[in-house]
Amino acid sequence: xxxxxxxxxxxxxxxxxxxxxxxxxxxxxxxxxxxxxxxxxxxxxxxxxxxxxxxxxxxxxxxxxxxxxxxxxxxxxxxxxxxxxxxxxxxxxxxxxxxxxxxxxxxxxxxxxxxxxxxxxxxxxxxxxxxxxxxxxxxxxxxxxxxxxxxxxxxxxxxxxxxxxxxxxxxxxxxxxxxxxxxxxxxxxxxxxxxxxxxxxxxxxxxxxxxxxxxxxxxxxxxxxx
Amino acid sequence: xxxxxxxxxxxxxxxxxxxxxxxxxxxxxxxxxxxxxxxxxxxxxxxxxxxxxxxxxxxxxxxxxxxxxxxxxxxxxxxxxxxxxxxxxxxxxxxxxxxxxxxxxxxxxxxxxxxxxxxxxxxxxxxxxxxxxxxxxxxxxxxxxxxxxxxxxxxxxxxxxxxxxxxxxxxxxxxxxxxxxxxxxxxxxxxxxxxxxxxxxxxxxxxxxxxxxxxxxxxxxxxxxx
Amino acid sequence: xxxxxxxxxxxxxxxxxxxxxxxxxxxxxxxxxxxxxxxxxxxxxxxxxxxxxxxxxxxxxxxxxxxxxxxxxxxxxxxxxxxxxxxxxxxxxxxxxxxxxxxxxxxxxxxxxxxxxxxxxxxxxxxxxxxxxxxxxxxxxxxxxxxxxxxxxxxxxxxxxxxxxxxxxxxxxxxxxxxxxxxxxxxxxxxxxxxxxxxxxxxxxxxxxxxxxxxxxxxxxxxxxx
Amino acid sequence: xxxxxxxxxxxxxxxxxxxxxxxxxxxxxxxxxxxxxxxxxxxxxxxxxxxxxxxxxxxxxxxxxxxxxxxxxxxxxxxxxxxxxxxxxxxxxxxxxxxxxxxxxxxxxxxxxxxxxxxxxxxxxxxxxxxxxxxxxxxxxxxxxxxxxxxxxxxxxxxxxxxxxxxxxxxxxxxxxxxxxxxxxxxxxxxxxxxxxxxxxxxxxxxxxxxxxxxxxxxxxxxxxx
DNA sequence: ACTTAACCGAGACGGTACGTCGTGTCTTGCC
DNA sequence: GGCAAGACACGACGTACCGTCTCGGTTAAGT
Numbered sequence: 001x002x003x004x005x006x007x008x009x010x011x012x013x014x015x016x017x018x019x020x021x022x023x024x025x026x027x028x029x030x031x032x033x034x035x036x037x038x039x040x041x042x043x044x045x046x047x048x049x050x051x052x053x054x055x056x057x058x059x060x061x062x063x064x065x066x067x068x069x070x071x072x073x074x075x076x077x078x079x080x081x082x083x084x085x086x087x088x089x090x091x092x093x094x095x096x097x098x099x100x101x102x103x104x105x106x107x108x109x110x111x112x113x114x115x116x117x118x119x120x121x122x123x124x125x126x127x128x129x130x131x132x133x134x135x136x137x138x139x140x141x142x143x144x145x146x147x148x149x150x151x152x153x154x155x156x157x158x159x160x161x162x163x164x165x166x167x168x169x170x171x172x173x174x175x176x177x178x179x180x181x182x183x184x185x186x187x188x189x190x191x192x193x194x195x196x197x198x199x200x201x202x203x204x205x206x207x208x209x210x211x212x213x214x215x216x217x218x219x220x221x222x223x224x225x226x
Numbered sequence: 227x228x229x230x231x232x233x234x235x236x237x238x239x240x241x242x243x244x245x246x247x248x249x250x251x252x253x254x255x256x257x258x259x260x261x262x263x264x265x266x267x268x269x270x271x272x273x274x275x276x277x278x279x280x281x282x283x284x285x286x287x288x289x290x291x292x293x294x295x296x297x298x299x300x301x302x303x304x305x306x307x308x309x310x311x312x313x314x315x316x317x318x319x320x321x322x323x324x325x326x327x328x329x330x331x332x333x334x335x336x337x338x339x340x341x342x343x344x345x346x347x348x349x350x351x352x353x354x355x356x357x358x359x360x361x362x363x364x365x366x367x368x369x370x371x372x373x374x375x376x377x378x379x380x381x382x383x384x385x386x387x388x389x390x391x392x393x394x395x396x397x398x399x400x401x402x403x404x405x406x407x408x409x410x411x412x413x414x415x416x417x418x419x420x421x422x423x424x425x426x427x428x429x430x431x432x433x434x435x436x437x438x439x440x441x442x443x444x445x446x447x448x449x450x451x452x
Numbered sequence: 453x454x455x456x457x458x459x460x461x462x463x464x465x466x467x468x469x470x471x472x473x474x475x476x477x478x479x480x481x482x483x484x485x486x487x488x489x490x491x492x493x494x495x496x497x498x499x500x501x502x503x504x505x506x507x508x509x510x511x512x513x514x515x516x517x518x519x520x521x522x523x524x525x526x527x528x529x530x531x532x533x534x535x536x537x538x539x540x541x542x543x544x545x546x547x548x549x550x551x552x553x554x555x556x557x558x559x560x561x562x563x564x565x566x567x568x569x570x571x572x573x574x575x576x577x578x579x580x581x582x583x584x585x586x587x588x589x590x591x592x593x594x595x596x597x598x599x600x601x602x603x604x605x606x607x608x609x610x611x612x613x614x615x616x617x618x619x620x621x622x623x624x625x626x627x628x629x630x631x632x633x634x635x636x637x638x639x640x641x642x643x644x645x646x647x648x649x650x651x652x653x654x655x656x657x658x659x660x661x662x663x664x665x666x667x668x669x670x671x672x673x674x675x676x677x678x
Numbered sequence: 679x680x681x682x683x684x685x686x687x688x689x690x691x692x693x694x695x696x697x698x699x700x701x702x703x704x705x706x707x708x709x710x711x712x713x714x715x716x717x718x719x720x721x722x723x724x725x726x727x728x729x730x731x732x733x734x735x736x737x738x739x740x741x742x743x744x745x746x747x748x749x750x751x752x753x754x755x756x757x758x759x760x761x762x763x764x765x766x767x768x769x770x771x772x773x774x775x776x777x778x779x780x781x782x783x784x785x786x787x788x789x790x791x792x793x794x795x796x797x798x799x800x801x802x803x804x805x806x807x808x809x810x811x812x813x814x815x816x817x818x819x820x821x822x823x824x825x826x827x828x829x830x831x832x833x834x835x836x837x838x839x840x841x842x843x844x845x846x847x848x849x850x851x852x853x854x855x856x857x858x859x860x861x862x863x864x865x866x867x868x869x870x871x872x873x874x875x876x877x878x879x880x881x882x883x884x885x886x887x888x889x890x891x892x893x894x895x896x897x898x899x900x901x902x903x904x
Numbered sequence: 905a906c907t908t909a910a911c912c913g914a915g916a917c918g919g920t921a922c923g924t925c926g927t928g929t930c931t932t933g934c935c
Numbered sequence: 936g937g938c939a940a941g942a943c944a945c946g947a948c949g950t951a952c953c954g955t956c957t958c959g960g961t962t963a964a965g966t
């Protein structure tokens with residue numbers, strides 16, 4: 001029912017047979033023969049993955065061996081459903097990606113962005129931040145992993161961000177024709193940078209400072225020009 | 227200055243003995259007993275480390291075994307001088323961190339920053355970018371590694387950046403009392419973000435776009451206010 | 453009987469689980485879960501161990517690395533089943549300790565002993581002698597190893613030897629109340645000594661000479677006394 | 679002056695120059711130029727070798743590294759004078775071979791042999807026994823080592839033993855034409871066997887038992903025949 | 905006193921094997 | 936046919952010693 005893991009871009013995966021629609025199986029709900037996949041195992045594995053990522057080290061330090069042991073599950077079961085460690089982590093991460101990060105709509109771009117950015121920072125500083133860091137770290141040598149981060153974390157939020165910014169344009173808070181991606185990277189880039197390099201403190205007020213620099217600048221400019 | 231590897235934060239390390247010219251030496255001019263460290267091996271190891279980092283995958287994929295083999299060196303020699311893979315990579319990276327990234331002084335903050343940021347982007351896009359990515363990735367689970375990145379790469383540049391920005395303040399291009407760290411993170415954060423997440427294209431013109439957004443905003447604001 | 457490796461003197465060992473036929477099994481007929489041990493690997497390892505012992509040097513020169521490589525087996529598999537090199541060699545040796553050394557029953561102690569001692573000498577002089585030497589050499593710093601030699605090689609033969617000697621007593625060839633262990637050590641000791649120290653030639657006729665000295669003496673004495 | 683290590687059968691060794699007699703150096707006691715060998719180091723090394731052999735394991739467990747460290751001596755110094763571990767151990771052993779094992783001359787073969795065999799057993803049971811065991815063990819894969827044992831331990835004693843036995847022949851205690859080597863191996867073989875295999879207790883009274891079996895037999899026989 | 909030459913300690917060097925851990929695959933019997 | 940259990944071949948880990956080497960420093964004998 002719920003498709004729970006990365007499609008692996010072409011890599012055949014037997015769980016894909018449960019996608020319905022294909023073959024004589026199209027309309028009727030006929031299940032394939034044999035014992036069905038254990039939902040309990042699946043969740044246990046994802047739970048253990050997150051747990052271990054939060055505890056130990058990063059992506060490299062996480063071992064499938066440990067996940068299987070912690071989840072009381074055979075290693076085979078992990079490998080059966082997730083072709084790589086990357087896929088597993090991506091799946092686990094996305095299972096934990098919550099709705100906390102939805103954008104508000106207060107009537108002010110500055111407030112909307114600032115509030116959401118504060119929530120991002122709060123998550124980065126929490127235990128879940130380690131999972132994000134692991135994902136970004138692992139993604140540096142595994143394209144699938146960073147792709148998973150983009151698809152499951154970045155893009156969903158960014159779509160909402162576009163809307164938020166566009167509302168601001170409509171309201172005249174931002175200049176027409178603004179490069180939305182440039183604005184968003186300028187807003188979030190500094191957060192990621194401090195999160196990953198840890199060269200300076202990353203607390204929630206940093207969100208306001210960035211907005212103050214980037215958005216206020218845009219506002220003035222637009223005023224001055226129009 | 228001639229100190230070439232991670233100080234390991236307080237952990238005593240035998241290579242820390244000075245090998246500078248006798249006489250001018252701090253404590254005394256005596257070389258320690260025993261066969262001196264092989265400079266040839268040291269360089270060969272660092273060279274192989276960089277080479278393999280550029281070739282293969284990231285930090286996790288690099289094996290000390292392979293480095294030793296490629297450098298025609300005993301594994302022991304690597305472990306004798308670098309306590310962890312992290313230290314080795316940090317050292318190798320810092321040996322390659324060259325003067326290419328010095329800040330120019332054109333008389334315009336915007337131009338100075340933009341030119342240097344372009345060079346950073348050029349490096350990130352080159353083979354050496356893989357080394358930086360490996361360092362940042364590895365640093366997510368190894369504090370020493372990210373510290374090495376900060377100490378050897380980030381801070382040296384940032385000190386120059388402070389001077390560049392302060393020249394701008396003196397010239398009235400930036401408001402007095404600007405938060406320099408905020409400005410710099412706003413300028414470089416977007417670059418790091420696109421470099422690591424790869425969600426959008428990172429070419430040299432991006433430097434100009436960021437400067438246009440961040441620095442122009444500051445300029446206007448200062449004009450409007452003064 | 454089907455028990456093929458060193459019991460490790462009390463240390464629990466997973467291979468000790470019975471793999472005999474179901475039903476007739478001692479405790480219960482259940483096989484433990486998981487993939488069963490590969491009989492092929494087991495034999496290949498023991499075969500390679502013997503082969504290398506016969507080729508190279510002694511016990512010290514034998515490396516587990518080489519055994520694993522020669523047997524086309526992972527090092528792990530060797531370590532899984534044999535805790536030390538000693539255990540492995542003992543097992544390999546005992547797998548090769550064959551029935552060639554059974555005692556005959558000709559009706560004469562002198563002939564029985566002499567014939568068997570000749571066979572011992574023949575083995576000591578053959579390639580298999582290197583294995584025995586390795587075992588005795590290794591046993592000087594590993595109690596388990598020498599124990600294995602005693603349990604698997606010495607005692608089984610000695611039990612038969614007791615019977616042979618006792619037949620001789622019954623027949624009046626040896627005095628009643630003879631110290632059997634003293635006699636046996638006097639018979640075999642010289643062989644071991646020449647085998648290990650190699651200070652004098654050890655050929656099969658030496659068996660007769662020893663018997664001539666030790667057993668003839670006993671006979672006379674018994675005659676003189678009775 | 680004192681030639682202290684194995685001649686190494688052809689392996690050139692610079693310490694051999696101190697053998698005197700050869701070249702222009704023949705008659706006069708001219709020392710070669712350069713710093714003379716440190717007698718202190720030599721003894722310290724031999725002492726440490728024995729100490730470690732008595733403590734730890736056997737020949738295989740002894741490391742030159744440990745010897746040098748224990749003797750406060752550079753590894754080079756060990757290797758300069760002893761080409762192999764075998765040579766070192768043989769030398770150390772022979773330096774410790776004391777005069778305790780001389781044969782007495784009581785006027786009775788039986789008593790002479792028995793007394794000396796008791797002393798051998800006493801040594802085998804003492805700490806020094808570990809050194810002998812190490813030598814015999816190592817000798818199984820190193821011909822030089824077992825040769826050293828024969829040359830420095832076995833033969834010197836055996837020469838005395840021949841004399842002892844011949845005195846017995848003269849006195850009529852042993853038959854004329856006895857095979858002395860056979861007799862000696864029959865006397866000592868059982869001791870070596872119990873010492874190395876440890877299958878039965880080896881105390882001093884064992885010497886008497888063996889003599890009782892082997893020598894008494896000879897005596898009777900000679901009486902009966904003459 | 906100065907030179908020459910060999911020894912000495914210290915310890916780094918290129919290697920080999922160690923015994924362990926994790927990988928991804930496989931083979932069982934049970935469900 | 937999924938599942939746990941766990942053995943399998945493999946490869947890298949970090950360590951211990953190997954035997955060799957290169958240093959600065961010592962210790963004489965021969966000038």
